[in-house]
Amino acid sequence: MNSQDDLKTRFSKVRNQDQATAPLFGQVLGRRRRAAPLWIAVTVPTLLVALAFSLHLKPPADTPPLLDWSSPTAFLLETPGGQLLRELPKVGNPNLEIPRSSK
Amino acid sequence: MMDLIAMHDAPVGPFAVRVTETPLVDATLRAALEAHHIESFGWAMSCCRRRRDEAENVLQIVYLKVLSGKAVFDGRSEFRTWLFSVIRRTAANERRLAFLRRLYLSRIPPPQRREEVEVEPRLQQELAALSARQREVLQLVFYHGLSIAESARVMGVSIGSARTHYERGKQQLRRRLQ
Numbered sequence: 001m002n003s004q005d006d007l008k009t010r011f012s013k014v015r016n017q018d019q020a021t022a023p024l025f026g027q028v029l030g031r032r033r034r035a036a037p038l039w040i041a042v043t044v045p046t047l048l049v050a051l052a053f054s055l056h057l058k059p060p061a062d063t064p065p066l067l068d069w070s071s072p073t074a075f076l077l078e079t080p081g082g083q084l085l086r087e088l089p090k091v092g093n094p095n096l097e098i099p100r101s102s103k
Numbered sequence: 104m105m106d107l108i109a110m111h112d113a114p115v116g117p118f119a120v121r122v123t124e125t126p127l128v129d130a131t132l133r134a135a136l137e138a139h140h141i142e143s144f145g146w147a148m149s150c151c152r153r154r155r156d157e158a159e160n161v162l163q164i165v166y167l168k169v170l171s172g173k174a175v176f177d178g179r180s181e182f183r184t185w186l187f188s189v190i191r192r193t194a195a196n197e198r199r200l201a202f203l204r205r206l207y208l209s210r211i212p213p214p215q216r217r218e219e220v221e222v223e224p225r226l227q228q229e230l231a232a233l234s235a236r237q238r239e240v241l242q243l244v245f246y247h248g249l250s251i252a253e254s255a256r257v258m259g260v261s262i263g264s265a266r267t268h269y270e271r272g273k274q275q276l277r278r279r280l281q
Contacts, residue, residue, distance in 0.1 A: 025140040
């Protein structure tokens with residue numbers, strides 16, 4: 001027996017076994033599905049994560065609006081004499097407000 | 104079979120749409136599937152590495168796909184060749200999804216494998232050592248009696264490529280079985 005025939009014989013033995021043990025068509029078509037569909041396994045965790053993010057990112061009600069915010073170090077930008085640069089001088093009025101020392 | 108071929112030639116896959124449908128089509132499809140059931144089971148067993156439960160699961164998915172119109176026979180090849188290619192793709196898809204299932208549904212116990220005595224265990228062992236393409240083409244030719252050209256259509260490769268896989272696979276299998 002050449003090797004081609006040997007392979008054919010071996011495969012035909014497997015084929016005969018499969019034919020003898022194959023389930024019926026109706027059994028295969030009507031068998032119970034094995035596991036929950038994958039989309040449930042993917043969708044449920046995704047929805048839970050999305051819900052958690054949406055709750056986490058929602059600002060609390062007593063938070064002041066963003067436009068009212070100022071930096072805690074903003075006072076450092078106020079330099080002495082800065083008023084001279086911001087306002088036009090007026091006749092009769094000294095432009096500089098010099099704080100009077102109380103003695 | 105002519106009723107099957109009378110269906111349209113939309114692509115096979117999840118987005119395939121059935122354009123025309125006659126009342127006879129479902130009954131004809133069912134009869135065609137039933138006529139090829141034993142062959143399909145053998146091919147599904149091969150695609151699922153001889154795991155019977157997986158093979159039955161894949162076969163059920165394929166039958167449901169075909170009967171629900173998600174996989175549409177376009178008549179460009181023999182029904183058996185087309186059915187085998189659907190089984191092959193479905194088995195590959197199920198293998199990919201199995202990883203995610205194990206990840207998310209790890210609490211669900213795995214299916215019980217029925218202990219069966221395999222004939223030709225040596226052949227199965229040596230086939231498993233070949234590449235997937237070589238295994239497929241040898242199975243299609245020696246087990247199902249398909250030609251190299253038909254095997255190429257099932258596997259979705261060119262005839263030249265299928266022939267190369269066939270020759271190399273046969274040589275390796277012979278050497279391993281000696």
